Amino acid sequence: MATIVDKIKDIEAEMAKTQKNKATSFHLGQLKAKLAKLKRELLAGPSGSGGGGGGLGFDVARTGVxxxxxxxxxxxxxxxxxxxxxxxxxxxxxxxxxxxxxxxxxxxxxxxxxxxxxxxxxxxxxxxxxxxxxxxxxxxxxxxxxxxxxxxxxxxxxxxxxxxxxxxxxxxxxxEPPNIVFRKKEKGGISITNTVPLTHLDNDEIRAVMSEYRISSADIAFRCDATVDDLIDVLEAPNRxxxxxxxxxxxxxxxxxxxxxxxxxxxxxxxxxxxxxxxxxxxxxxxxxxxNLVRVYTKPKGQQPDYEQPIVLRSTGCTVEDFCNHIHKSILEQFKNAVVWGTSVKHQPQYVGLSHVLSDEDVVTILKK
Incomplete structure (x- = not known):
């Protein structure tokens, strides 16, 4: 009986010898979707354990930001x-x-x-x-x-x-993840829209991929010049x-x-x-x-900023609300506004709300109700 690796090699060999044209696009789309599913199965392992990340010496306690x-x-x-x-x-x-x-x-x-x-x-x-x-x-x-x-x-x-x-x-x-919005629905067939011309992907390939994933009704909005691999990546999102x-x-x-x-x-x-x-x-x-780490310094009211121990947030686009949650979620219950010094504000200081996006090395004072 063929193993998953054997099946993967067979599909890759068939794709290599299949010339891409209008007549073969459906077949190639189907092969690529089958390949993605087999690779997911290989990663999960026989018991679906998520790729064998465990095992002696591989499980490490995580620390830091x-x-x-x-x-x-x-x-x-x-x-x-x-x-x-x-x-x-x-x-x-x-x-x-x-x-x-x-x-x-x-x-x-x-x-x-x-x-x-x-x-x-x-x-x-x-x-x-x-x-x-x-x-x-x-x-x-x-x-x-x-x-x-x-x-x-x-x-x-x-x-x-x-x-x-x-x-x-x-x-x-x-x-970055491909800019494709995919929404599965109960009925109505496959609806395809695109805001840019699709030069790498045709409707036959899209239909082939949907067929292989047994999706009969969905809205797919392409906001980039996507490939069939991009579409498969969106459908395989949790595994990417x-x-x-x-x-x-x-x-x-x-x-x-x-x-x-x-x-x-x-x-x-x-x-x-x-x-x-x-x-x-x-x-x-x-x-x-x-x-993309962002350091935010705390400044208790009436005191100097604490430059020794910044609050380090792990992504750009982090807001005052993210900052509050990182310290303690109870802060939000009494939050009135925040006073910010730094490159994220036009005035030094400036009063802002929870949705204000912070920059690296901003200084923040939280004012309570």
């Missing part, structure tokens, strides 16, 4: 990097598969406590269950940011393999994770300045030497930027 997962091939320097950044000892040696479990560490950066997770070295075929790949990537799916650590002597080859493995597990790298990635180009002490200049052009990449501690500040600055 955000988590950063280190992913890379064996012996690229992840353990040394964790040690340099957090002071946590993770067994490091010049041979493969030194780290066999998830090793956590914590760094205090700009007033925020950030957890770092050194994951076991990934290998090609992880998404198909090879090695401990399923557990490694299942932990990575829970992170707020991923460092893909690459050896500068073979960066592009490893980069492509790791990206393929992460994509195979439903992780979308440095991308959109995670920012930083490419950590390690061991720059082993290459020339000319080679380094070429590699530095990779988007979202930071060249470092974990062994020598070179450019770790630059890596942390980009980490902060990609995490």
């Amino acid at each position: 955000a988590s950063v997962g280190f992913i890379g091939f064996p012996s690229v320097g992840k353990s040394t990097l964790l040690s340099k950044l957090t002071g946590t000892h993770s067994e490091a040696a010049a041979y493969e598969f030194t780290t066999l479990t998830t090793v956590p560490g914590v760094i205090q950066y700009r007033g925020a406590k950030i957890q770092m997770l050194d994951l076991p070295g990934i290998i090609e075929g992880a998404k198909d269950g090879k090695g401990r790949g399923k557990q490694v990537i299942a932990v990575a799916r829970t992170c707020n940011l991923i460092f893909i650590v690459l050896d500068v002597n073979k960066p592009l080859h490893h980069k492509q393999i790791i990206e393929r493995e992460l994509e195979g597990f439903g992780i979308r790298i440095n991308r 994770r959109y995670i920012p990635v930083v490419y950590v180009l390690n061991k720059i002490d082993s290459i020339s300045i000319e080679e380094l200049d070429l590699l530095s052009r990779i988007p979202n990449a930071v060249p470092i030497s974990s062994e020598n501690g070179w450019n770790l500040d630059g890596l942390l600055e980009l980490m902060w930027e990609r995490l």
Whole structure:
């Protein structure tokens, strides 16, 4: 009996030999939808346990306001990097598969406590269950940011393999969710609207995907030039994770300045030497930027602001209401308004309400009724 991996390979082979045209678009749409469902089944595992994220050494107690997962091939320097950044000892040696479990560490950066997770070295075929790949990537799916650590002597080859493995597990790298509004309904058939021309997707593909997911009635509004993969991602929404990635180009002490200049052009990449501690500040600055953390300082009425212990909120667009909830939900019951100093207001200070969006390093006083 064919395994899930066998079925996936068969579908991928059939897609590779099928030329895309008007006559084949329905068939290809159906194949892509079947492939997505099989990959979801593979991720869930036989008992539907969510991808095998558990297991000895993989379950780690979470701490801090955000988590950063280190992913890379064996012996690229992840353990040394964790040690340099957090002071946590993770067994490091010049041979493969030194780290066999998830090793956590914590760094205090700009007033925020950030957890770092050194994951076991990934290998090609992880998404198909090879090695401990399923557990490694299942932990990575829970992170707020991923460092893909690459050896500068073979960066592009490893980069492509790791990206393929992460994509195979439903992780979308440095991308926003597609702007597609999907609403299932009881009857009325499939209603399709679009505000921009669809150059990658036709009605046959949409019908094929809906048929494979057994959806006979729904409203679908395309607000971007979507592909069939984008549509499938929306239907598979709970199984998709959109995670920012930083490419950590390690061991720059082993290459020339000319080679380094070429590699530095990779988007979202930071060249470092974990062994020598070179450019770790630059890596942390980009980490902060990609995490979108916002520090808000509290100022009790009649007192100086507390610049030592900011309230750190984990996303941009955070409001005064989010700030209050982070301190204690009971504050909202007595909330009158807030006084804000900082870049989010035009006047210094300014009285605002719960819906006011705060900026990094704003100072806030909460006034009660």
